[in-house]
Structures are given as C-alpha cells and as structure tokens.
Amino acid sequence: QSVLTQASSASGTPGQRVIISCSGSSSNVGSNTVNWYQQVPGMAPKLLIYSNDQRLSGVPDRFSASKSGSSASLAISGLQSDDEAHYFCASWDDSLNVVFGGGTKVTVL
Amino acid sequence: QVQLQESGPGLVEPSETLSLTCTVSGGSISNYYWSWIRQPPGKGLEWIGYVYYTRTTKYNPSLKSRATISIDTSKNQFSLRLNSVTAADTAFYYCARSNGYNPAFHYWGQGPLVTVSS
Numbered sequence: 001q002s003v004l005t006q007a008s009s010a011s012g013t014p015g016q017r018v019i020i021s022c023s024g025s026s027s028n029v030g031s032n033t034v035n036w037y038q039q040v041p042g043m044a045p046k047l048l049i050y051s052n053d054q055r056l057s058g059v060p061d062r063f064s065a066s067k068s069g070s071s072a073s074l075a076i077s078g079l080q081s082d083d084e085a086h087y088f089c090a091s092w093d094d095s096l097n098v099v100f101g102g103g104t105k106v107t108v109l
Numbered sequence: 110q111v112q113l114q115e116s117g118p119g120l121v122e123p124s125e126t127l128s129l130t131c132t133v134s135g136g137s138i139s140n141y142y143w144s145w146i147r148q149p150p151g152k153g154l155e156w157i158g159y160v161y162y163t164r165t166t167k168y169n170p171s172l173k174s175r176a177t178i179s180i181d182t183s184k185n186q187f188s189l190r191l192n193s194v195t196a197a198d199t200a201f202y203y204c205a206r207s208n209g210y211n212p213a214f215h216y217w218g219q220g221p222l223v224t225v226s227s
Binding site for chain 2: 002032033035037044045046047050051056088090091092095096097098099100101102103
C-alpha cells in the first residue's frame, strides 16, 4: 500500500495526451515538492521532473507536470510508442520519510 | 559522468544479514545524499534510507531499525546492511544520489536482484 496514490494504468493512442495523477496529503505532496520518474522494464527509474515542474535536461518538452494542493499530475503530450513505461511520483513526507506512488503503467494503443 | 555500481551477494538466507556496497565513480561522494531504494519484482519502489557524507543517516520507519547505512568517503563507497531478512525482503536494490533530502534522484545504480531463500 503506497502512501501516494496513483491509478494503476493509463493508455492512449499515438499523438494523444495522457495525464497521470498522484494524490497525497498535507504531510507530503501538500507541503513538499514532487518528483516524477519513468521506468522501463529491466531498467532503473529515470528522473524526468523534479521540484514539481522542472524538466531534467534532455527530457522532451512533451512531458510536463504541475502540483495543486495535495495532488500532482504528469502530462505526456504527443504520445509516442517509446513512452510506454511505468511512471512513479515521489515526495518527502514530514514524518521524515521518502514516499512513492504505486506507479502508473502507460500503454500506447 | 557520475556512475553508481552496486555489489554484493545475490542470494541471502532467511534470518541472515543482507549486505550491499555502492561504489561511486566520476564524481565525489561529498556534498550529496546517498540513498538505498528497493523494488520487489513487479511492485513499486520503497525508500530504505539515506546517508549524508557527514555520516548523518535517516531511515524508513517501516523497516523497524533493521537497516544500517554507512559511508566510506576515502573509498567513494556507501553500504547497506539489512538484518533478519525474510522472503519479503527479496527485491531489486538500487543505490541513488540526490542533492538533498528531497527525493530527486538524479543518478541510480543498475539495481541487482537480491533473493532471500534457503
């Protein structure tokens, strides 16, 4: 049972926009920044977005993120086949702990 | 280019201690936070804890004090010991670097699978 809540799956056709949500509480997402990771099978997670909405250098601008209150979201525009992966959100919790979302598997139809 | 490489046994017996070392190359171990994160096969990510280069540590309370993370700045290495392991500790174990306690892990190791079994 993950502290941050994510839908288990999302899908879209090539070119579509997919939005992944991450719901937390006042002790984590509500008071700390959110980071987003992409993980393809067999590989380590890769940081995409840090500090709520900052794209890591080299990450396509098709990826964008935002935060409002205790929820955050990651949007993938112009969906491509190599976007198929698991996406995780992560935040610091004021209980002195790092918390992750359970992950959303994005499928390109 | 900063690289992290985990090393240690891939098989540990129940009730024994899991020990892993992460070697950092391409950069200094100083001035960063170094974490261990694990992922059971097919499941999500769980943060185990971090060590700062000053040897300050913080752990996930859910591990109930079974974890110890240490650092050796002279060798550019940091290590994890997890005692009293059970099958539930079977997972891919990643070492990772962040600039602060905020979990923005810019660099990760490959994450070997450690299996707990007799």
